[in-house]
Amino acid sequence: MNINFFWGIFIGSLHAMVPITITGTGETIGESAGLFNIGLEGILLLSAMTGALGAEAGGALVGLIVGAATGFTIGLVFGLICTYFRGVQLIGGVGINLFSAGMVAFWLIHLGVPGHHAVAEESRMVDISTPYGSLSPLIFVAIALPIIVYFILFRTRLGLKIRAVGENPQAADVAGIKVNLTRLFSTAVGASLTGLAGAYISIDWIGSVTKEISAGRGFIALATVVFSGLNPLLVLLGGFIFGFFDNLAVWIATMPAVQKVVPWQFVAMAPYVVTLLIVAGVIGRVRFPAAMGIPYERE
Amino acid sequence: MVRRESGSNTRVGDVLLEGKGICKDFPGVWKHLILNHIDIDIRAGEIHTLLGENGAGKTVIANCLSGFYSITDGQILVKGKPVTLRSPKDGIQHGIGMVHQELALVKPFTVAQNIALGLSVSDFSYPIQEVRERVKALSDKYKLYVDPDSRVEDLSAGEQQRAEIVKVLYHEPEILILDEPTSLISTDAEHLITALEHMAGMGYAILFITHKIEEALQVGDRITVLRLGKNMGTKDSSRTDKNELVRLMFGEHTPVHLERKPVKSDSIFLEVKDLDAPSTNGEPSLRDISFTIREGEILGFAGISGNGQSELAEVVAGLRKVAVGHVYIGGEDFTNRSPGEIIWAGVAHIPEKRREMGVIEPMTVAENVVLKDVHVAPFSKNSFLNIPQITQHTEDIVAKFGALVSDLWKTETRILSGGNIQRLILSRETWRKPKLIIAVYPTQGLDAKAIEFTWQLFMELREHGTAFLLVSEDLDEIMALSDRIAVMSRGELVNIIDGAQAKREEIGLMIATGSSRQ
Numbered sequence: 181m182n183i184n185f186f187w188g189i190f191i192g193s194l195h196a197m198v199p200i201t202i203t204g205t206g207e208t209i210g211e212s213a214g215l216f217n218i219g220l221e222g223i224l225l226l227s228a229m230t231g232a233l234g235a236e237a238g239g240a241l242v243g244l245i246v247g248a249a250t251g252f253t254i255g256l257v258f259g260l261i262c263t264y265f266r267g268v269q270l271i272g273g274v275g276i277n278l279f280s281a282g283m284v285a286f287w288l289i290h291l292g293v294p295g296h297h298a299v300a301e302e303s304r305m306v307d308i309s310t311p312y313g314s315l316s317p318l319i320f321v322a323i324a325l326p327i328i329v330y331f332i333l334f335r336t337r338l339g340l341k342i343r344a345v346g347e348n349p350q351a352a353d354v355a356g357i358k359v360n361l362t363r364l365f366s367t368a369v370g371a372s373l374t375g376l377a378g379a380y381i382s383i384d385w386i387g388s389v390t391k392e393i394s395a396g397r398g399f400i401a402l403a404t405v406v407f408s409g410l411n412p413l414l415v416l417l418g419g420f421i422f423g424f425f426d427n428l429a430v431w432i433a434t435m436p437a438v439q440k441v442v443p444w445q446f447v448a449m450a451p452y453v454v455t456l457l458i459v460a461g462v463i464g465r466v467r468f469p470a471a472m473g474i475p476y477e478r479e
Numbered sequence: 480m481v482r483r484e485s486g487s488n489t490r491v492g493d494v495l496l497e498g499k500g501i502c503k504d505f506p507g508v509w510k511h512l513i514l515n516h517i518d519i520d521i522r523a524g525e526i527h528t529l530l531g532e533n534g535a536g537k538t539v540i541a542n543c544l545s546g547f548y549s550i551t552d553g554q555i556l557v558k559g560k561p562v563t564l565r566s567p568k569d570g571i572q573h574g575i576g577m578v579h580q581e582l583a584l585v586k587p588f589t590v591a592q593n594i595a596l597g598l599s600v601s602d603f604s605y606p607i608q609e610v611r612e613r614v615k616a617l618s619d620k621y622k623l624y625v626d627p628d629s630r631v632e633d634l635s636a637g638e639q640q641r642a643e644i645v646k647v648l649y650h651e652p653e654i655l656i657l658d659e660p661t662s663l664i665s666t667d668a669e670h671l672i673t674a675l676e677h678m679a680g681m682g683y684a685i686l687f688i689t690h691k692i693e694e695a696l697q698v699g700d701r702i703t704v705l706r707l708g709k710n711m712g713t714k715d716s717s718r719t720d721k722n723e724l725v726r727l728m729f730g731e732h733t734p735v736h737l738e739r740k741p742v743k744s745d746s747i748f749l750e751v752k753d754l755d756a757p758s759t760n761g762e763p764s765l766r767d768i769s770f771t772i773r774e775g776e777i778l779g780f781a782g783i784s785g786n787g788q789s790e791l792a793e794v795v796a797g798l799r800k801v802a803v804g805h806v807y808i809g810g811e812d813f814t815n816r817s818p819g820e821i822i823w824a825g826v827a828h829i830p831e832k833r834r835e836m837g838v839i840e841p842m843t844v845a846e847n848v849v850l851k852d853v854h855v856a857p858f859s860k861n862s863f864l865n866i867p868q869i870t871q872h873t874e875d876i877v878a879k880f881g882a883l884v885s886d887l888w889k890t891e892t893r894i895l896s897g898g899n900i901q902r903l904i905l906s907r908e909t910w911r912k913p914k915l916i917i918a919v920y921p922t923q924g925l926d927a928k929a930i931e932f933t934w935q936l937f938m939e940l941r942e943h944g945t946a947f948l949l950v951s952e953d954l955d956e957i958m959a960l961s962d963r964i965a966v967m968s969r970g971e972l973v974n975i976i977d978g979a980q981a982k983r984e985e986i987g988l989m990i991a992t993g994s995s996r997q
Contacts, residue, residue, distance in 0.1 A: 338602035340592055344585045354547065354583040355597030356568030470586070479505065479548055 187312035189427055194315070195385050197423030198322040199224065199377040203401035204408070204415035205326045206373030210255075212333060212410050213366035214346035214471045215262055216269050219276025221398025223251050223371055224378040226280035228393050229287055231379025235303040243303065243383045244376060251375020255368035262367070263360035266475035285391045297389040305384035318380050322419070325373070326412035333412070342366050346469030349476035359476045374398070400455055407458060409466040421458060425451035489653065491524035494559070495684040496544060496575060496654045501553035503539055513539050515708040516553070521654060526675060526685045528699030528716075530692065532728055532926035534896060535705040537688045538580060541658045544686070545577035546570030557654075571597075576652030580659045580688075582643045584631045590614060590642045591627040594649050610649075617645050621674050640671065656686045661694060662924070672698055690926050692724050704728055729928045737938055737959055739979075744774040747810075748946040749795065749915055754804035756794050763787040763970035765794065768804070770965065770975060772915070777937070777947040779961030779978070781954060782990040784920075787970035788950040789831050792919045795948060796828045797821040809914065822851060825914035829904055829921050831950075833897065837904040840893040845873040847892050848907055876906040880932070897924045905933060912943055919950045934959060954983060968993030 203220055210217055217223075227247035235243025254276055261267035291297045307314035333339035341362050344352040349359045381397075382389050400422055408414035429451050433444035489495065503514040514536050521527045531537050542548040544555060546564030554561050557573045564570050570577065584593050591610045600606055614627040623641045631639060640660060647655065655678070661668040675698070679685055689695050695702050696716055704711040704727040711727040749772040758764035765787050772778045780788045793799040795806060797818040805814045808824045822828075830836035838847045849858050849869050857868045873887045880902035892900065901924055908916060918937070922930040937947065937960055951957050957964055961978040966989040973989055 332603075336603050336605050337595055337598070337600060340588070340596045341602070344588070344596050347587060348583070348585045350579075350581075351583040351585050351593070352596065354567045354577075354579065355593075356566065356571065356599075357596065467587075 184312065189424075189431065191313045191315060192427035192430075193420060193424040194319045195423070196426040197419040198316065198318050198385065199381055199397050200401050200404055200422050201322040201416050201419030202318070202325060202377040202380070203374045203398060204404045204419060205329050205412050206251075206370035206377075207401060207405045208370070208408065208410050208412050208415055209329060209333070209342065209373075210367035210370035211405060211472065212339075212346050212469065213342045213363045214349070214469050214473065215259065215363055215367040216273070216473055217255070217258060217276075217367060217371065218270060218273030218402065219254070219258060219280075219398075220273075220371075220374050220401055221394050221396065222273075222277035222280030223254050223374040224381065224394040224398045225284050225391070226254070227251050227375035227378030228382035229284045229297075229389050231375075232297065232299045232303075232382040232389050234379070235383040236300055240303060240305040240383055244305075244379045247379025247383075248372045248376040251378065252368055252372035254375075255371025256364070258371065259364035259367040263363045263475065266477070269473050281391065284389070288389065288391060295390060299383050299387050299389070303383065304387055305380075307384070316380070316384050318376075318384060321376075323416065326416040329412040343469070345476075346471055349471050350478075353476070353478060363476075374401075396452060400452065403456060406466060410468070418455070418458070422451055422455045425454045489523045489558070489682065491522075491682060493523045494520045495523050495557065496521045496686075497556040497559075498540070498544060499554045499556065501540065501543055501555070502551045503536075503543055503548065504551050512551075513708050514543065514550075517705075517708075517710050519544075519703055519710065519713070521684045521686050523653070523682050523684050524679055525700040526679050526687050526698055528695040528702045529686060529688045529705060530690065530695040530702055530724060530728065531705035532690055532898075532928060534707070534899060535728075536708040537690075537705055538658050538896075539708075540705070541577060541656050541686065541688055544570075545575050545656055546573075547577070571650045571652065574651075574653040575656065576647035576650055576654070577656040578640075578643050578647055578658060578660055580662065582639055584639060584643055584646070586632040587630065589628050589630050590625055590634075590645070593631060593642070594627075594646050597646070597650070613649065614645055617648050621645075621648065621678060623674060637670075644671075644674075653682075654684045654686070656688075658688045659690070660687070661689065661691070668694075692721055692728070692927070695724065696721065706730070725927070728926075737934060739938070739962070740942070742773055742776045742962055744776075744944065746774055747771045748774045748808070749948065750805075750807040751791075751795070752805045752807070754794065754806065755802045756790065756799055757802050758790075758970075763790065765790055765970045768972050770972065772946045772948060774914070774946055775941050775944045776962045777941055777949055777960050777978075778963050778965060778975070779947075779949040779951065779957040780965045780967060781951065781957045781986055782966050782968070784952055786967045786993075788967055789919060790970070791967070792828075792831070792917050792948065792950055795821075796826065796830075796917055827908040827911070827913035827916045829908050829916065829918045831919040833900050833904055838892045838900055841891055843888050844877070844890050844892055844895070844903065845869055845887040847903060848873040848876050848887075851907070852911075876910060877903070879910075880906045880929070898926065898929065901925055902929060905936075909936060909940060912940060913945060915946045915948065916940070917948045920952065921949070922951075922953070922956060930956075954986065957986070958983065966990055 203224065207217060207220060227250040230250040231243045231247030234246025258272045258276060261272045262269045288295050288297055305316060307316050333342060341357050345357060345359045345362045353359050381393055386393060404415055404418035407418050429447050432438055433447035497520040499518055501514055501517040502512055504512045517540055529537050539548065543550050546567050546569045555564060562573055591607050591614060594610045594614065595606055598606060611627040614625060618625045623645055625642050625645045631642060634642060660671060675685055687698055699716045701713055702716050702719065703713040704724060706728060752769050754765060754768040756765040763786060768791065790799060794801055797816055801814050805812055807813065808821065808826060813821055813824060834840060852858050858865055870887060905921060922933050941947065949960060963975050964978050964981050964986060965975045966973040966986065973993060
C-alpha cells in the first residue's frame with residue numbers, strides 16, 4: 181500500500197460526497213423555509229436521466245443545466261402544491277418519487293440496452309487531472325455551495341426571510357414578507373440543486389443511467405440535513421462521511437479475500453448503516469423550524 | 480410615514496385613523512358577521528381603549544385596521560383619506576403599527592434580527608449594526624429597555640412585549656394599535672402604561688385593547704365598547720363609570736352573590752401524606768406536603784405561581800411521579816397510579832396550560848369535548864362513535880358556557896380564542912359532577928361574566944359534594960371560593976388557614992414572606 185492508494189480513497193470519497201452535499205445543501209434551504217421534500221430521491225433519479233439526455237444533445241454543461249432545470253420544475257410543482265394549494269408535503273414528496281421511478285423505467289426501455297443507458301464518452305464531463313487522480317469540477321462546487329448558503333441563511337436579510345417563514349410565518353407576514361412566495365422560491369431553488377446533483381451522477385461520476393442510479397442518496401441527503409440541524413457546513417461534513425464509507429465499502433467489497441466470504445451487497449450496505457447511526461446518534465439535539473410542514477393561511 | 484422628528488403636521492385631537500361601517504365575516508367558518516358595521520376613530524394625542532369580552536371582535540377589528548385582515552365592507556380612512564390595506568406592510572406605509580397579542584416575533588432570532596426582517600432593504604444586505612443602534616436609541620427614548628442582541632426566546636414575557644413594541648416603533652408609525660398588551664405581563668403592566676401615556680403626550684394616536692374594565696378606565700381617554708361584533712357606544716372615560724361599562728359589555732344583568740354554607744360532610748376524599756416529589760427542569764421540588772380535602776370542600780392554594788402549586792396539582796392528577804409519601808383518593812392508595820386510573824376514580828383536571836394539556840388543538844371541538852368519555856356509552860357502542868349523541872352532548876356543553884363555536888365537527892379547536900378554549904375545558908371537566916376537581920388557574924383569560932358563571936358553577940358542585948383543589952393567583956377568587964386557604968413557598972406548604980376568617984393582609988403577608996409567622 182502506498183500513498184497513492186490513500187489519495188485514491190480520498191478522491192473517491194470526494195466524488196461520492198458531491199451528490200449528498202449538493203442535494204443536502206439545497207434541501208437545507210427548503211427546510212429552513214418550512215418545506216420538507218421527501219422526493220429528493222426521485223428528483224435525483226429523474227434529473228440523472230434528463231441530464232444525460234441534455235448532455236448527449238448539447239454537451240456536459242447543457243446536461244448540468246437541464247438537470248438543474250428538471251429539479252427546479254419539480255420543486256416548483258411541489259412548492260405550489262404545498263404552499264398556495266395547502267397540500268400535504270409528505271404526499272407531494274412520495275408523488276415525486278413514484279413519478280420519477282416510473283418515468284425513468286419507461287424511458288430506459290427505449291434507449292439502447294433496455295434498463296441500462298451508458299452516457300456517450302464525448303458527452304461526459306471533463307475532469308481535472310492531478311498527479312493523484314482526476315477531480316470533477318463539481319467537487320469544488322460541492323465545497324463552495326454550503327459555505328455560500330451558510331452565509332446567505334445566517335448573514336443576509338434573505339436568510340432571515342427564509343428562516344422566518346419556516347419558524348413563524350405569521351410574524352413574517354406581519355413584517356411584510358410574502359410567506360408563500362418565499363417558501364416556493366426556497367424549495368424550488370433547493371430542488372434545482374438536487375437536479376444538478378442528479379445530472380452529476382449520470383454525466384460525470386458514474387457515466388450511466390439505470391433505474392437504481394440514485395441508490396438511496398436522496399434519502400441519505402435528507403438524513404444528513406437532519407443530522408446537521410439545518411447547518412449547511414455540517415451537511416458538507418455529513419456528505420463527506422457518507423462518501424468516505426461509500427468508497428471504502430466498494431474497495432472492501434472488491435477485495436478477493438472478502439469477496440469469497442461476504443456477499444458484496446452486504447458490504448455495500450455499510451455506508452448507509454454508518455450514516456444512519458451517526459444521524460440517529462445526534463438527532464435528539466436538533467431543533468427544526470417550528471412551522472415545518474404546516475401550510476400558512478392568514479385569515 | 481411621517482417623521483415625527485422632522486416636525487409633524489398633525490395636531491392633538493385630529494382624527495388620524497377612522498373606520499366607517501366596517502364589516503368582516505369569515506365565510507364557511509362563522510355564520511354571523513364577526514364585525515357588524517363598526518364606526519371608530521382614533522385621534523392624535525389620545526389613548527382610545529377598546530373594551531369587550533372574549534369573542535366580541537376586538538382582535539378582528541385591530542387586524543382589519545392594521546391591514547392584516549381584509550374588510551368585507553366599509554371604509555378605512557387615514558387622516559380623512561380613504562385607503563385600501565391589503566397587508567400589514569400597507570398599514571405600516573400609512574403609519575399604522577400593530578402590536579399583536581400572540582406576539583409576531585420569530586423566537587430563535589435576536590430582537591435586532593426580528594426588526595431587520597421587516598425593513599425595506601436589499602435581500603443581500605444585513606443591516607444589524609444599524610438596527611442595533613436605533614433600537615438602543617428608541618429604547619432609551621421611550622424607556623422600554625430592550626437589548627437588541629438578546630434572542631427573543633430568552634426574554635421574559637414582559638421583555639418580549641417591549642421588544643415587539645420597539646419593532647413596531649422602528650417604522651415610526653403615528654398610530655399604534657395594541658391588542659391586549661397586558662395579558663402577558665400582569666406584573667409589568669404599569670411600566671407599559673406609563674410608556675404609552677408618555678407617547679400619547681408626544682402626539683401618537685393609540686388604540687389599546689383590553690377586556691378589563693378597570694384597565695380601560697385607567698388607561699383610556701375614550702372608551703369604545705364592543706359586544707358580539709357591534710359597537711355599543713364610545714364614551715369619554717371621565718364621563719362614564721364601571722357600572723355603565725359593565726352594562727354595555729354584557730347587557731343588563733345582576734351581579735351574583737356567592738353564598739357558602741358550611742361543609743356538610745366529614746368524610747375525607749383526598750389525602751396527601753408526607754409527600755416528596757423531585758423537580759424536573761428547575762421547577763421547585765415538593766417537600767413534606769400533607770393535607771386533606773373533604774367532600775364538598777374547596778381548598779384554595781393562593782400565591783405567586785412557581786412555588787410548587789402546579790407541580791402539586793400534577794402529582795394529584797397522576798402526571799408527576801411521587802418519590803416519598805402517599806396520595807389517597809376516596810380512601811384508596813393512588814400513589815403513582817396512571818392518570819387514566821385517577822380519572823376513573825372521579826377526578827377531573829382543569830390544567831394550567833390549556834392549549835397544550837387541556838385540548839388537542841388540531842382536533843375538532845366535538846372530538847375534544849368527548850375526549851375523556853369517548854369509550855363509554857352513550858358516546859360509543861361496540862367501538863363505533865355515536866355521532867348524534869356526541870353532537871347533542873357537545874351542543875349542550877358549548878351552550879352551557881356560551882362558548883362561541885360554529886360547526887362542532889369542522890372547527891379545529893386551534894382557532895378558538897383562549898377564553899373559549901377555557902370554557903370548553905371547564906364544561907367538559909364539570910358536566911359529570913366529578914368527586915374531585917383539580918382546578919389550576921380556572922378563570923385565567925375569562926371575562927367578568929364567565930368568571931362569575933364559573934364561580935357559581937363551582938359553588939353548585941361544592942353543594943353537590945364535589946371536592947376542589949383550587950390553584951389561583953387571583954386572591955379575590957381564592958377568598959370567594961375557598962373553605963380553607965393554603966399557601967406554598969418554594970415547594971413547601973407554609974400554612975393552611977380557615978377561609979371564613981382569613982384576611983387579605985394575612986394571606987398577602989404569608990405569600991410575600993413565605994412563612995406563617997409575622
